[in-house]
Amino acid sequence: MGEGNESVATDFILVGLFSSSRSCQLLFSLVVAVFIMGLLGNTVLLLLIHMDSQLHTPMYFLLSQLSVFDIAFPLVTIPKMASDFLQGESSISFEGCAAQIFFLTLMGVAEGVLLALMSYDRYVAVCHPLQYPVLMRPQVCQLMVGSSWLAGVLNASIQTSITLHFPYCTSRTVDHFFCEVPALLKLACVDTSAYELALSTSGVLILLLPVGLIATSYGHVLGAVLCRHSEEARNKAFATCSSHIAVVGLFYGTAVFMYMVPGAYHSPQQDNVISLFYSLVTPSLNPLIYSLRNREVRMALVKALSRAGLRRKG
Numbered sequence: 060m061g062e063g064n065e066s067v068a069t070d071f072i073l074v075g076l077f078s079s080s081r082s083c084q085l086l087f088s089l090v091v092a093v094f095i096m097g098l099l100g101n102t103v104l105l106l107l108i109h110m111d112s113q114l115h116t117p118m119y120f121l122l123s124q125l126s127v128f129d130i131a132f133p134l135v136t137i138p139k140m141a142s143d144f145l146q147g148e149s150s151i152s153f154e155g156c157a158a159q160i161f162f163l164t165l166m167g168v169a170e171g172v173l174l175a176l177m178s179y180d181r182y183v184a185v186c187h188p189l190q191y192p193v194l195m196r197p198q199v200c201q202l203m204v205g206s207s208w209l210a211g212v213l214n215a216s217i218q219t220s221i222t223l224h225f226p227y228c229t230s231r232t233v234d235h236f237f238c239e240v241p242a243l244l245k246l247a248c249v250d251t252s253a254y255e256l257a258l259s260t261s262g263v264l265i266l267l268l269p270v271g272l273i274a275t276s277y278g279h280v281l282g283a284v285l286c287r288h289s290e291e292a293r294n295k296a297f298a299t300c301s302s303h304i305a306v307v308g309l310f311y312g313t314a315v316f317m318y319m320v321p322g323a324y325h326s327p328q329q330d331n332v333i334s335l336f337y338s339l340v341t342p343s344l345n346p347l348i349y350s351l352r353n354r355e356v357r358m359a360l361v362k363a364l365s366r367a368g369l370r371r372k373g
Contacts (some may be wrong), residue, residue, distance in 0.1 A: 069153040071227075071243075076140055076236035076331055081301045087144055090339065094137045097343025101126040104346040106357065111359040114316035117195040118184065121177050122349060129342035135162045136237040136338050153223070156238035161219040163239070163338070167314070168265055174202040174219050174307050175269035186220050186283045194343030214265065218258070225249055235340075236331055264311075266314060273307055302348050309344065313337035 076090070077083035105126040108114045122214070136159065183194045222240050225247040235242035240258065244251045280300055284293050311334045343373045348355045 060254035063266065070150045070231065071101065071153070071156050071246075072237055073140075073143065073149045073151055073237065073238070074232060075232050076335065077144065077183060082143075087141070090137065090335070091141060093339060093343050097133060097339065097346075100343065100346035100350075101129045103360070104320050104350060105130070106136075107356060107359045107363060108217055110363065113355060114359055117191075117200045117334075118177070118180055119198075120197075120200050121180060121203065123171055124207070125170065125177070125345065128166050131162070132166045132170070132342045133339045135159055135166070140236050150236065156233075156243070157219055157223050158236040159214045160222060160240060160243070161235070164218045165211040165215035167211075167337075168214040169207045170263065170310065171269050171314070173204070173208045174303075174310060175272045176207065177303060178273040178307070181303060182279055185280045185300070186238040203340065209369040214261075221254060225251060225254075234330075237334070239330075239334060242330065266311065270311055277304060302353065305348050306341075306345055309341045310337065312339065 077086050105123055108119045108123040108126075124237060139151065139159075180195060183191050187194065201371075218240055225244070226249060227243075227246050228248045229245060233242050233246065243256075244255060277300060284297060284300075313333050316333055350360065
């Protein structure tokens with residue numbers, strides 16, 4: 060298209076999540092309830108890990124970083140979506156769109172890397188317990204967290220700068236409830252097929268490399284657990300690792316559908332549902348999965364509630 064078809068406006072119009080639903084009030088209330096529960100759950104888990112000395116271990120240090128990502132992830136999209144729904148507006152500025160793309164791609168990649176590193180932590184704990192204090196010393200844990208943030212920042216910087224460098228046409232209606240790269244590229248006035256191919260290729264690498272590490276780590280863990288004679292040790296290892304695998308399955312399952320399945324095979328409505336799942340539902344479920352499966356977290360919560368009750372009585 061020629062330059063005459065490009066819009067001089069800088070705002071984008073977001074298609075609301077509930078625009079095609081008849082029971083929009085009910086769905087909106089459900090989304091807000093899940094959002095609030097997720098924020099509370101992750102905040103409580105983060106505070107418990109910080110306050111209870113029994114949880115000052117490498118596994119819970121990494122889990123605390125996961126809670127940080129799971130708090131930040133929904134904050135990028137849900138408040139804006141809720142505000143638009145309540146006010147009847149759906150526009151977002153160019154800068155706001157850039158911020159959404161940057162922080163979502165940052166959190167998504169950083170969380171994926173962190174989940175892979177958490178699987179390595181479980182591999183060391185189960186398969187090399189005597190070397191665990193050395194292999195997972197504080198400096199190594201800090202390096203792991205730093206590398207996940209660095210990977211996220213690098214990916215977000217590249218994707219945001221390239222995506223928003225394209226000229227956008229008169230129709231600036233994004234068929235999504237937030238600014239996501241695939242939805243935004245459909246509005247570009249130039250051919251973006253080369254970039255979309257590069258995006259898909261990098262997406263495969265970003266997704267498959269961590270998944271490969273996770274599969275390898277948990278494959279070794281499963282083999283080591285099955286060889287153990289102690290039923291209590293097997294149950295404890297299974298309980299811890301199964302919660303990690305559940306989180307990995309939820310996170311990567313939706314990401315694979317969104318970024319590895321060609322766009323022709325899923326509709327904008329399906330994209331909205333999948334995006335809502337990985338940006339809201341998965342982060343909200345993570346604290347429930349970990350707190351219900353891990354005895355240490357349940358004990359820390361009981362102690363915290365007991366202390367709060369004693370203070371009230373005093």
